[in-house]
Amino acid sequence: MKQRRQNAEVEELVRERTHELEETSAALELDVAARERSEKLLHESEHRFRSLTELSADWYWEQDENLRFTFLSSTVYERSGCSAAHTIGKTRWEIPDTVPLSSAWPEHRATLAARQAFRDFEYRRVGEDGALRFISVSGLPLVENGKFSGYRGIGRDITEQKLALDKVRESQENLAAAQRIAHLGSWELDLGDLRDLDRNPLRWSDETFRIFGYQPREIDVSNENFFNAVHPDDKARIREEVARAVNDGTSYSIEHRIIRPDGCERIIQELSGIVYDAISGKPVKMVGTVQDVTERKRSEERLAYLAWFDSLTGLPNRHRLHDDLTQMLAQPQQSAGRIGCMIAKLDHFKDVNSIYGRRAGDQLLVEAAERLRRNARDSDTVGRLGDDEFVILLSKLATADDAGLVARKIIDALAAPFNLGGLEIHISANIGIAIYPGDGDDPEGLLKNADAAMHRAKEQGRNTFRFYLPRMNELALERLQLHARLRGALERKEFVLHYQPKVDLTTGIISGLEALLRWQHPERGRMAPAEFVPILEETGLIAPVGEWVLQTVCEQIKAWQARGITVRPVAVNLSAQQFHQADFDAHVRVLITQSGVDCRLIELEITESMLMHDPAEAASMLNRLRRIGVKVSIDDFGTGYSSLAYLKRFPLDALKIDRTFVRDLTVDSDDAEIAVAIISLAHNLKLKVVAEGVETEAQLNFLRSHGCDEMQGYYFARPLSVEDCTRTLIENRRLDFPKSRIALRSARIFRADAEHIDGPTSAAKRIELADVELEWLRRCSAHVCAAPTAVVAALERAGFAILDDVGRLNVTNTGRDYISSHDSQIRKRRRKRN
Structure with missing residues (x-):
């Protein structure tokens, strides 16, 4: 019985253990299955990741715990230029020709030693294909069972982005350099709060800081600091412009003054516009430029002053006198009375100027001008024509004899001795008088006749005055005969062209030619343009003659080229009638196209008066001519009435200094100052400067020393016939500059x-x-x-x-x-x- 009970207990124990084993076995089976499912999911995830990596521009890589590569995507060679065979088993820094973009190896290796993740580590590498690439890599550390086992990550070719960024950086550096050179700064004002613009962020470029007298980022940029620098009288005007631009969504351009920290006052020009959000359409910021235009404004103001006043004496110059006389003649005769035009010329001035130098001569002119002012009436205008000639405009004369009384008073005043630095100098004056009405109906006529009377006074004893007396009609008759002869001159082939070289004042080589019209009159011989061009203009013949000139120039250029002669650009003078023809540009295009001449070899010369006759139409015509490809220059610059505001808008290539300023620039301070001002203005406008009428070495030296680009004149060559010009071009004649300026030590x-x-x-x-x-x-x-x-x-x-x-x-x-x-x-x- 006892034995049976023991057996039952054993069987029960076996059943319990068996049940436990069965439960344990079932649990193990479930755990294995879960693990297998997890491994399968992980494998599938890695497969998807690698597949996506293969499809993307990136590549996948793995490293072991020693940071040696164990795996690389199959596309790595195609995308990085480095194959797996040359990479597996090596660390990143063991791969040849791998250089970080900054001194970052130590920092990067410290990150790896700390087993930390890293992003966008950049380096450059010369691949096995010889191409330079820029690479960016990111990686995560791998940890298994709490133990570091390596890195896994992706790589990317960023060469295109780097090169693009380099170009952007280079462009920004070039822009900054250009802004420095042009003294052009930029700024941005955020428009987040339109109710209080002063609180919105403001940013300046480095050059803007410099313009305002600071080193870059020397001060905090704000509207408050900006307006602190603005001249008090200009602040309200600027605020009005900014408010209008923001409210209306328009741009603005404004010139105003600023006061730098050192107290220096400068003039700046601001241009601005509004930037809108591309989606909402709301204004997001205002951007603009700021440029220091102080020197340009001073140059413009100085040139504007010199256009109307004599720089030496401060008297009105020829142009101002012409304008004043025009206004006097426009008044009703009963209120204006008689008008006198008086020209006074100083005797012996050139002797003083030559013997004692220009400084003494200038002093004499200044003192003579002051005496003229003191001895003219309060209602009279005293001006200087140039050199030693002065003009006195007499208004409201009761009789012509009143003009004689003023002339005698002036002659007596100028006869008194002049004290020039301790030297007592005596001079005299000759005066000519023309009276309106009777001696001329316009300023030109009165000035011309007064000049004729002055020369008679000079011929008939000096130190006296003479009234104008009408001349005989010989000149008028001769003019009528020229009229008749000119009408058939073109058909009879009586016109010829001569060519005067222009010379580069840097190299001495011929840089161009000017075509000059001559008339081979059968009785009077060769005549200069001044003798017949005005008649051509009066009769309307100037247009066909001008077209013949342009056509002949094109034919001559082709003839020279056919002989293998290198041809420089040839300049052709345009008349006002030609330039103001609505289809003049079409005529030019047809002539050049038919001749086959390179349009860059044609230069058209116009005058200031042509531009200012109708500035808008002139600008349109110049733009159309520019599209054809011809060059355009202003001839006789400084003798007209061009507006500086318009001048900078016209598409021009060159300015030619008129010969009247070149002739005496080495002895006349006024002419010298005007020439220098024209050169400065032209270069500020990026225009070439050509000096006409250069005849002496002194003139040449002066022009070269002041930066004139080209010269034209008898010093190098007179106008040449076609044969002589051809010979000159073949010989490649050039101007030999003086080896050095002769020092006056002797x-x-x-x-x-x-x-x-x-x-x-x-x-x-x-x-x-x-x-x-x-x-x-x-x-x-x-x-x-x-x-x-x-x-x-x-x-x-x-x-x-x-x-x-x-x-x-x-x-x-x-x-x-x-x-x-x-x-x-x-x-x-x-x-x-x-």
Whole structure:
């Protein structure tokens, strides 16, 4: 019984253990199945990830715990230029030609040593295919059973993005450099709060900081700081413009003044516009540029002043006098009364200018101008025509004799001695008078007739005045005969072209030609344009003649090219009638196309008056000519009335300084100043400058030293016939510049009294002629020497040869000036002792 009970207990125990084993076995089976499902899901997930990676621009990689590559996507070579065979088993830094984009290896390796994730680590690599690529990689650490087992991540070729960013960066650097060069800054103002713009963020470029007198980011940028720099008188105007632009959604352009931290006042120009959100259409910011235009404005103001006033004396110049006289003539005669036009020319001025230098000559002109002002009536206008000629416009004359009284008063005033730095100088004046009505109906006629009367006064005794007397009708008859002859001159082939070279003042080579019209008159011979072009314009023949000139120039260019001659651009002068033809550009296009000439070899010269006749239409015509490809320049610049505001809008290539300013620029401060101003203005407008009428080395040196680009004139060549011009081009003739400016060390000026001279020059006080131009020295073949007898005797004892000729200058100071040269000669201009 006991045995049976024990067996039952054993069986029960076996059944319990068996049941437990069965339950354990079932649990194990479930756990294995779950694990298998998890592994399957993981495998499927990895497969999907790798498939997606294969399809993307990225590649997949794995590294072991030693950071050596164990796996790479199959597309890695195609996308990175580096195959798995050359990568598996190596760390990233062991792969040849792999360089980080910054000094980042130590930092990156520290991240790896800390088993941390990393993103967008960038490096460059030269692939096995030889191509340079930029690579970006990101990775996550792998941890199994709490143990680091390596990294897994993706790589990406970012070469295109890098190159694009480099181009953007280069563009930004170029833009910043261009802004520095042009003194052009930029700014942005956020428009988040339109109710209070002063609180909105404002940003400046580096150049904007400099324009306002700061180093980049030296101050916090804000509207408050901006308006603190604005001139108090300009603040309200700027706020109005900004508010209008924001409210109306328009741009604005404004010039205003700022005061820099150092107290310097500058003029700046602002241009701005509104930027809108592409989706909402709301304004998001205002952007603009700021440019320091102070120098340009000063240049414009100076040139504008010089256009109307004489820079030396401050008197109205020729153009202002013409304008004033036009207004006087436009008044009703009963209220204006008689009008007198008086021209006064100083005698002996050129002698003073030559002997004592331009400074003394300028001083004489200034003092003479002041005497003219004091002795003219309050209602009269005193101006300077140029050189030593002045104009007095007399209004409301009761009789012509009143003009004579003013003329006599002026002559007497100018006859009084002038004190020029201790020298007592005597001059005289000749005056011509023309009266309206009777002696001319317009400013040109009155000035011309007054000039004729002045020359009669000069011929008939000097130091006097003469009224204009009508001349005979010979000139009018001769003019009528020219009228008749010109009508058939084109058909009879009496017109010919001559060509005057233009020379580059840097290289000395011929840079172009100007075609000049000549008329081969059967009786009078070759005539210059001034003698017949006005008649062509009056008769309407100028248009067909001008077309013939352009056609002949094209044919000549082709003829030269056929001979293998290198042709430079040829300039053709246009008449106002040609330029104002509505279809003139079409005529030019047809002529150039038919001839087959390169349009860049044609240059058209126009005058300021053509542009200002109708500025809008002129701009349209110039743009149409520019599209054809021809060049356009302004001829005789400085003699017209062009507006600087319009000038900078016209599509031009060059300005030509009129010969009237070139002629005396080495001896006339006014002409020199105008020439320099024109050169400066033209270069500011990015235009080439050509000087006409260059005849002397001094003129050439002056123009070169002040940056003139080209010259044209007798110094290099007169207008040449076709044959002579062809020979010149074949010979490739060029201008040889003087090797160096001749220093005036060979001439000295001494001031000495008799008691101080008893040896060669031992006690003489020496003063260099530092301000004397070479042109002055050349003209002074004889120099002034008015020394006491004792001084002359002492000089003769010292070995100097003395020439005691009679001149026209009276010098009365006790200390006498004389000039000695290395050849120990003293010469004097003829002078007249009183």
